[in-house]
Amino acid sequence: MSQTTSYKWLTRTCSILLEWAIPVLTVALWQWLGSMEWISSRILPTPAAVVQAGWSLVENGQLFTYIGDSTQRAFIGFAIGGGIGFALAILNGLLPLSEKLTDSSIQMIRTIPHLSLIPLIIAWFGIGEQGKVFLVALGVAFPIYLNTLHGIRSIDHGLIEMGRTYGLQGLALFRSIIFPGALPSILVGLRFSLGIMWITLIVSETISSDSGIGYMAMNAREFFQMDVVVLSIIIYALLGKLSDWMAKQMERSWLQWHPHFRKGK
Template identity: 65%
Template sequence: MWKGKNSRLINHVLPWLVPVVFIVVWQVLGQAGYIAKNFLPTPLSVVEGGIRLAKTGDLFDYIAVSTGRALIGFLIGGTIGFVLGLLNGTFLLFERLFDTSIQMIRTIPHLALIPLVIIWYGIGEEAKIFLVALGVAFPIYLNTFHGIKNVDKGLLEMGRIYRLKPFQLFTNIILPGALPSILVGVRYALGIMWMSLIVAETIGSDSGIGYMATSAREFVQMDIVILSIILYALLGKLSDYVATLLERRWLQWHPNFFKTRKRSSRKLKRRAL
């Protein structure tokens, strides 16, 4: 009983060990004067700055606006990438028509399109959502496309032998077989989502975390600038955690998933012993 609890405790504590040690070292060096406050404020100063903004309510407004932009852009771009990946991966005609064009567009850095996007949409919400959607679409498309292409041919043949209808073949074999690759694309796209939003919000915005960072930079409020960076990091971590939960829920049937979990739990049990 205790061994199981110890292994679970270690499993939850280990991912946060390096960040906690980093913050402690950062605070000690800052308090000792080895790091100038105007160069890098201490973690306690950053927390105090966050409390000041939280009391006025501005902090939560900034977080809500940025999260809304990120989610809308992710839903739009993710849906487009997923649908294109399904079509091109399933139908050879669609692949021949569209895949080469998509691959050419994919090689263009989406953030390099910022001047063009500003001309099209100005600095309003549409420009930010467009950049996020564009950045998110390609990793989900690629992983969906390759996931479908790499589905076990033996399973497809078995489905045809059992005379599964095309829709049944897709829902019972093709989509489940591609799901691990699709979820990898989702996790990768979530990182690009926040990166795209950071750039979009700092270029021109009147709300959101990027606006908070830009305003703080103009008034040389280094604690708020660092707070903005930390907020983006925490939101990115939260997004990745949600994606991990989806993997655990949707890939319970996958043998490799269970093998990985069993192998890691055995290692943790040995260490706990």
């Protein structure tokens, strides 16, 4: 292993350790306080108790079913809402007439807190999958729309003119100049919307659900199984962290040409 490779490996390892230092120390302190009985297990079970509860759910096969149901509805909603938000941003960023027709209406809808629509959505869809997918789609659409539109508007007009000088038109101009220029903003919107996706799913599942992690938490609350409730919260946090990590990997992979996103940074 060369000196340069060893240095990069060491730097990357230190970076990972720093990222996880606070969570690991928090869990260690939490376990210690629980073991000393300074925190009642009826209020906050220890990490060991939470792990034991999770293992019991793994053994009976329920945990993966709950996680699968939640993840499926989350990413279906994300795909629908993100696709709509991205398409509208492209249209409004490239076509002034489309922006005049739709942007004002989109901004008015955006100002409505989407979680406040839960009673109405329950009346429309009941407690089935459609309502949760609709809420997630509504929540993620606007961050992607706003950031994509901002990215398109922020592109240097001189670059577009230079592309046209070289004969780029239509789809070729979009693929070579507009989309790469807007991509950093698009990925910011992607990371922001992933967070909103999980927040929306948590609320929708705990209010009305018959499956998923939120249902697991509410069902455990009825029997005062605080270890399962805490486990549900931790699973949501880990899924959110995993989603954000995936978005960061996309940034590093797709934006290697950008000075702020080069490998090794």
